[in-house]
Amino acid sequence: MDPFLLFEERLLVPYLCAEYEECNEHNFIDYAKTYGFDVATLILKGDNHSAKDLDDLAAFLQAWLVFGLLRRVLGPSDMSVRLEDLVSGLNSDETESVNCKPGNELSELQHSRVDTAGLVLYFMYWIAKESHVDDPERRDRLWAQHVATLKMTNSVVNDLIAWRSRYYPIQDGGKGDVPVLDSIILSIVLLSEYVLATSRAIFSDHSWSLEWGLDNALLSRLLRAGWCPGEATVLHNKFIHSTSLYIVGGFDRHSLNKDHSRCSKDECVANNIDESVYKTKHVSDDCNCAHVGEANDNHPSASQLLREGSIPVIKVYSSGSRSRGKVTISVQDYTKAPYVAISHVWSDGLGNANANTLPRCQLRRLQGYVNCLYPKSFHPVPFWIDTICVPLERQVRKTAIRRMGQTYKNADSVLVIDSWLNQTGLDGPRAVDLLKVKSCTWTQRLWTLQEALLAQANQLYFQTPEGPLVESELAYGPRDMGIGIMERIIGSEDDNLHEVYPDVAKTMILALSNRHDIERKVSKYLDDKIYFDHGGDPDYPFRNFHMLREINSWLSHGFILVEGRNFFNNMRWRAAGKSNAPFIEANTLSVVGESMKNRMTSKAEDEPLCLATLLGQDPKDILEEKSVQERMKLVVSRIGHVSAYIIFSRCQRIDEEGYRWAPLSFRENSKMYSPGVSFTTVGQVCDKGLLVRLGGIVLENDDTHNVPSEFLVSVGSDLLFARIDGEMMYPGRPVCKGWALVLRDSNGLSVTGSEAVLVELLGEDDGVFLAAFRTHYYVSPAIQDSARKEGIIPGRIMGNQQWCVG
Ligand SMILES: [Zn+2]
Ligand SMILES: [Zn+2]
Structure with a gap:
């Protein structure tokens, strides 16, 4: 994948609005009125619109909220929008097909199309130009104006999205052509997010984002990629930016071969486990090697270790050839040597509902993965996997579940094996890799949350085709290539703008070549603490420094990167259990709850169990209760202190007098709800x-x-x-x-x-x-x-x- 997504994964839509008068910063507000556009009337007519009406609407929206929106925000910065930079094939007869087909009347326009790649230059030049203007009052004014423009766009487009999905829902599960109007709507959504991200880089560091409905074109893209409708709903609730979803819609999920036939728009059940039909998978479909369990030798058994208050871990020994060799499992006490705990989702096939065994091929593979984390002298490295280490026998099983928190906390490292991540890899730009983690099956499930939360700092690894990837490398590794892209483009023959804004181009080229000098100067300024008063220093380095930093961040998809990182950091927020800091302790429930949002589980009654483990409670008596509500009552009644704001939380509550302040479930699949963290006001749990x-x-x-x-x-x-x-x-x-x-x-x-x-x-x-x-x-x-x-x-x-x- 190209380091810059707008080149590789760009959205191409037909250029439709040649007939419309130019919309710009001056007539933007009244433009809709001029053309008699009224979104309420449109919606009132439901699906009673002719094909021509809809095509006209698509063209009008492109004139207004694509080109008009761009001119509206770039105009005040003295930048004009030239069609030839953003529309390809404007003057040629090429008839290359586009990824959305226009209606009948528009087919002759198919040869010219709007290409988002052209926008990259505009945004780079915009940042560069504005970063050398020193006028805070103007900055505040323009920021306010751009925010107002985007809010208006957001509100109009969200109404359109709701209208389209109600009256013109997508056909054939998204396989059919996407109507041109829907593609235009998506292009406005993506453009708005880019405009907001760029405006923020230039004018404000205000943390604020737009919220969009799930539009038809984006939904089709997700379904075509192999996400099911239930997953699409969850992804839409879970992701902040439509741009993120657009990127997620570029990942291939078909290769997973999961059965989504029983899923609906409200729920994906493909990863829920029905133990009566569950089948353990082999490494390859054509393998049918024998299953192996723990050996009956002099070693203590897993059950015995659990009864003695320990945790069993295993080592896999194999000899001879891959197909015929012997594979044995030996069990040992967890304190004997550092061990790896494996975190996986059962629907990937590494579970077993009938016996504490796994196929030989899987055991070899697992031992191989685990060994890769340590030098050879430690091999075979002991590891823990629930399939073998949680005995099926009822009483010991409960003991093992009670010790789950200890199991992951005491592990030297935790290895995540998600079959999709292990297929597609995590070697792209960081922003994209983090979106993969945010969307993968492993983060869709409830049980894996505690495995993620409890792993020791920087000891969480992801299995990829290239080997294990440590979390710090995933979240902060040097894969941001903004400066490299900038060096490649600015001043090159692809740079259509350097002749239009020669001074800006010169500034960028100069700053790029003096990059190290600028960084040195900045650190000297910072050492001397004179960053506010530059005393007319002609080489004042901060503007160039900020310019390079913002363009680099923009080209590295900074806003998407931040979204992925925030999700990741939330997931790695370690549950403190009993802590002396009352405010942190009190927010544990809310923070853990926030991480449980949008996660799924085969058994609803597992949620209080996981919650108890994460809160540092012994789940012994919870295991004796059957109903979710009774289990949840036990968890919350033991919690002591909790953020007072939890009473405003919009999740489903425990329906019993004295408990209606408390959530019944945090897994609510909704955008609206937040469990509410507070560092100022703490509530105390009492019996009333x-x-x-x-x-x-x-x-x-x-x-x-x-x-x-x-x-x-x-x-x-x-x-x-x-x-x-x-x-x-x-x-x-x-x-x-x-x-x-x-x-x-x-x-x-x-x-x-x-x-x-x-x-x-x-x-x-x-x-x-x-x-x-x-x-x-x-x-x-x-x-x-x-x-x-x-x-x-x-x-x-x-x-x-x-x-x-x-
Ligand atoms: Zn599904
Ligand atoms: Zn096998």
Whole structure:
């Protein structure tokens, strides 16, 4: 894969908007009105549009939100957009086919197409040009303008995406041609993300991203790559950028040969295990070598070691030829030598539901992988794999599961074997490799989370065709090639812009050739602590330094890299268990919960088990309970302290009085939900609920049965507007004495509003309000409206009240 994705994996769409008047920075806002475009009317008509209408719409959107958007953001930086740089085949008769076919009326335009590769130069020149402008006021103004432009684009396009997927859903599981309109929509989405990433590099380091619906063209791309509809839904919820999804849609998943025939849009079940039909796989499909279990010799057995309080690990000895030689397994105590714990997903075929055995070919392969992690003198390196080391016999099995946390914590290293990563490898640009890890089956599963979280620092390895790759190399290794790409392009014959902006080109070329000098100077400036006052130094190095750094980061897909790294770092956040730092301990549940998001498991009741292990709890009594809810109650009742914000979390809750503050599952597959980390306010778990100290509003209405879904509430001289913000509603309790809204951010109330939960007040105990959770609300400042004075509910602000939410 080319180090720069826009060259290799570019989106090609037909050039459609030749007939439209140029849209630019000045007429951008009124452009839609000029052409009578109204997204609401469009949606109202549902699927009642002629093919011609849809083609016209595609052309108009390209004029407005592709070329218009580009001119709108580049215009203020005195850069013009030339069609010949972005549209190929503009003046030729070539009839190369494009990856989306236009409608009938547009086929004659097929020979010219918009090519995202041309954008790379524009963005490089944009960064270079702006990084030498020293005007903070202008920078803030342009940033605000670009944000507004992108937000508007985002809102229009998300409406279009929802309309298209409802009334024009993709056909044939994505195999058919993608309609031109859908391709144009995707091109706007990707362009917007690039514009935002570049604007941020230039004007602001503000961390903010756009959220897009899953558009038809992107969905088709994912399905064509071999992701199933359920996986596509999860990926869309899990990934921040559509550009990331676009890259993920370029990976081949067909080679995995998994059965997605029972999957739906809501769920992928291909990796769930049905033990009655589960088949252990051999290294190759045509192999049928014998299975091997632990040898009956003088060594202690795995079960015996577990009963004695130890953890069994194994060594595989093989002799003779690959096909006929002897393979034996010897079991030993984990403390005897450093061992490797293997982390795999059962659907890849390394499990066995009927016996503690594996085929000889797999055992040889595993021992080979594990040996690669250590020098020869340590071979054969002992390792742990659940298939052999967790006995099937019920009681010992429970013991082994209880010791799972210890197993991974005590391992010298953890080796991840995901069959897809082991096929495709992790040798591309870092940004792409991290997306592979973020999307692979191994990170889709629940059990592998603890294996990832508990591995020792920098001792997590990924098996690839080239051998094991250590995590630090994956996340931070030197595979970012931005500067190299820049050197290759700027001033070359591919650089269409160097004659248009000769000064900018000169600056870039000069900075590239003086790169080391600039870095030296910068570090001297930093040593002398004079980075603010450059005293008119004509060689002031920082601008060139920033320019090179930002272009390098941009060409290395910095924003995608950050997304992948954040995901990875979250997964490697080590569960502290019992820690003396109350705020960190209190957030453990939230952070672990955040990492559980979007993960799947064959058995829902395994989640509390994993959670307990990650929280450092002994899951002994959890194993005795059957239901998810009873198991979860045990976990949360032992937790002691937890972030107070967890009461605002939008996951499904434990449906029992006293527990409604607590999640039933973190694996909610939704973009919206976050378990809420807080470093300022911690709740304490007690038998009636969660004790929290938060602001709130006590409603002084007489109706103890009902609260309207929307109402105005007056507190002092302020008027607030409260509206319901969720569907969950638990039955009211007979003892309800009144209502209150508990606020997440009572300070922000007068400006932006705050998330809130509606609670029933059940009584007061030593200054603590006993409160029963009902549902989510949002409270914001009301626009004063004298006509609506009636029906206003008077309220009393409680600044820092103790609530017991249950
Ligand atoms: Zn599936
Ligand atoms: Zn075999």
